[in-house]
Amino acid sequence: MYNKKNLLGACLSLALIALAAPVHAKVSPDEAGQLGQTLTPVGAEKAGNKDNTIPAWEPGAKRGPLSGEFPNNPKIDGEKPIYTITKANIEQYKDKLTKGHLKLLSSYDTYKMNVYPTHRVVAFPDEIYAATKENAVNCEMIGTDNPNNCKLGFPFPIPKTGAEPIWNHKLKWRGENATRYNNQMIVQPDGQFQLTKIVEDVTFGYASIKKPVPLTKEEGEFLKYLSKTVAPPRLAGTYILVHEKAGTGAGGRQAWLYTPALKRIRRAPTVCCDNPYEGTDGHQFYDQVDMFNGVLERYDWKLLGKREMVVPYNSNKIAGNKVKYKDLAKPKHLNPDIPRYELHRVWVVEANIRPGTSHTFKKRVFYIDEDSWNILAVDDYDNRDELYQFQEGHLVFAYNILAPSTIPEVIYHFNSGRYFITAAVNEDKPYDLSVSFSSDYFTSSSVQKSSTK
Template sequence: MLKQQFKQWGAVAALSILAGTAHSAVSEAEAAKLGSELTPIGAIKEAQGNIPAWTGGLDATAGTADKNGRLSDPFANDKPQFVITAANYKEYAANLTDGQKAMFEKYPDTYKMPVYETRRTAAYPQAVYDETKKNATQTTLLNDGNGISNFTFGVPFPFPQTGVEVIWNHITRYRGGSISRVVGQVTPQVNGDFTLVRFKDEFTFRNELKDYSESKDDNVLFYFKQDVLSPARLAGNVLLVHETLDQVKEPRKAWVYNAGQRRVRRAPQVAYDGPGTASDGLRTADNFDMYNGSPDRYDWKLEGKQEIYMPYNSYKLKDPDLKYDEIIKAGHINQDLTRYELHRVWKVTATLKDGQRHVYAKRVFYIDEDTWQATEIDHYDGRGELWRVAESHNVMYYNRQLPWYAIEVLYDLNSGRYLALGLDNEEATGYQYDFDRGYADYTPAALRRGGVR
């Protein structure tokens, strides 16, 4: 059944690809399927294959949120249905990515995937659903797919016809409007030893600014600021990014405040395969948030849909009673704390264009149809060898009606090391929302004024 469905989806994708990069704006009649035949953001709504029906996702009363924004686990009593290990993973190969298979081969004694009941928990605010329906009839691709127009927020392409449109759905997905978080990043040695780097991140999407104007910075998607809080040798450095919608027309604008020099400098390296902040060479700039930035260096092929075991409803990894050394282990995170479920994904293959440069010659994306979040990405080097395996452990922030990640990890199969980003178990508070920011808060001058040393 699954193979037949995959062939059908693949055939539809192939026909779409022949149409080139034409935009995905659809008729009003087609858009009316959102919320009726389809979920409000474009996923299959009814039960199909091995995936149950979507019935609205988790509502705000699914659990409790304490005063610090910490969520209870609505599925704390769930037990694994079975566990995939190196001994039996070939029995489940049809529903595993090549990266997941490689992890079983690399760590046969410790890597496992506890598989739980599939729960389609994704939900967004009604305003996101309303905007998505508008986008379906008016949002278009620009500049050979490297930008989009007629878009403010929501899902730009709920009826994607090309791979790059699926990628835009990931890049632009709703993450709460304005968010502040303190999170940790680690790059463990082969034996599991690590030093924690702590960041204070702020995201503010353009339409959430208190002095929002449609005409001001109309090519900006969101503003991002990242302060390094520790360790002491890095503390005080600050990154500021204006993320543009068309980065070929207007490249991402980025600045860095260097605490040692007390200077603000432009930072063109914060893009593509430039080094990730404090990553010890284990991630590129565009590995942040699984994938970000301009899609112009790749050709994007839409492969269709597939059912994959993915990290989902990963509330255990957000438990404030956990210490980081209980999560971070040699080779990979503590897989006993993970939860995998069978979900339907969009598969997209990105191949480096002739004449373009990037350390990743190919990437294979598996993007959750219920959230448009990239959840598994396999990265290949210039020799065509599988090099790095990215995995995001999805969680539904039901108190805010938005999906995001508990943590994201990037495994380096060659070095035996990995990077984990988003740890907040030992922090005093969870994610904070609805703070006021204006244009003046995201200028190089503000970056200079905010320097702490």
């Protein structure tokens, strides 16, 4: 029998469990009715801003083949900057800049930001719009890592908590399948670098129009990923296989690693969080891939609201095949004549480390584009509350599938003067979105067979 002490203890345990995994309510039908009206179908404000420096949403139309084409928009690509932010005029624009951009501008006389006219061209397929509206009234967040009753579209188009915009980023539509080159460079303070070449295959489960995999509190696998390192020789033949799921621990991400030295594939629980990504010499953590793709459980997430900010956008030049890596990688920072910046509205989310957990970053501040739900920048702070790293993702829009992504992504390491470039495709082929994969392609046994051929 329970005595009063046991009963009190049981109630306290249940209360702690409830606090650890709160369920955040869905929006009302009236709020969801704004989607496609005052809001875009994925939740951004349709209208421009009051002073017309941000225009109304004008979605781009679908065009182009599924393979062989670099990001482009002839109208946008021929424009000239309307102003340039430098160390000399930083005070004029500081309220519209990330802490990372402010540090780059104040630290280096050679750094500048060329700002161009703003264009809001991001669009998605109609199926994503319809599913997003359904999610608005059906999808809910359990804790920070378990979206429940969500299917295909953005799960939280009208976010109420800090974790929800992050999940919109993680579950965004990117096509059915993709093969891409991921070229990486650790750029030394003098501008020298060595290229690492990786070929990545991805199939999307949740955000698949053909066969969407719903997410529930019990199950849901939202993508499968396989990478193969092809250069330099010391890393060539390394494979990383990931089955990405909602949830944490054994119920969440499953990963495997194959190295030529071992000649066998093995489970890799360290493919998580602030463990260094294989082959990056510690310059990128696993949860910094795609700007952020890790579990959320180590942080408390706070939605700070929306701000107008200068961010990398419509970055077709820096992602295109006319820019060579030697022209892009310069001492201390990217060649400032190549990136394109625009003024856009972004959601700002702050993540602070939870008591009893650990991560190299004590605090992270995310800047998430309202039109695409892509994370465009992240300020990363260390345990001394100092800005330790800065991540920057250069947004491009793929008209061929109606989906945005960030190409390339950059991580600035302020303590060393080095920076890391990843997801660059300039000197290889653009994304191939026409590919398909067999049902057993993303399995450990298949990788083992491929590695020994």
